[in-house]
Amino acid sequence: MSQHLFDEEYVNLVRRQIASVAKAMLANEISFLLGARKISLLRHTISMENDDVDLLTLITIDAETEHLPLEKPDKYSKNRNQADIEAEIEASEIWARIFGESACESLARRFSYI
Template sequence: MDDVELARARITETLHRMLAGELSFIEGSRIVNGWSHNVGFDRLSEPFVTFVAIDSETDDVPTGRAREQWSEKAVSRKNDDWDRSEAWARECGEQACRDALALLGQPDS
């Protein structure tokens, strides 16, 4: 599998996981951004610019391992803000996921 095929596969998997509720839209947007340059898409064109915007607007929201490093007390203080950020990211990102899958020639299921 070459770099382009690998990037397409990772992006496709990420988009499906986001739509299925298996991956947060904030974390998924960061993953998509990380791979999108490998497939030759302009990150500043739709639908990929939506993932750039989500990442930019939520860059203060830790995800994955970074979030695991926070104390329980700190997480409890910020959780409501993070939940609002994730809800906003989902609202902005759902259609972008579908559009990106269509651009990649993948079914939206």
């Protein structure tokens, strides 16, 4: 019984972290690309149904942009022009916001007060 309570508490903690990242994305405190990456990692630390549309939306953003060097773009510029990398990141950020904004709103609402 105590293990179940610990697991439930942990799941709720991670859900609150997901809500916090989603709120930061909506407030432009972190990029949608980086936020989606963080939420995708957090999602894998807890066992949740694989049919959560909001989480799947952000996992899709992460999967579609995982090749982009979000932390240190200059580190990867050996084979590509830095301006091209930055342009791709910027275009992907616009797409991610359009595609993921409603999912972030939903996650922030659903997981904030757990």
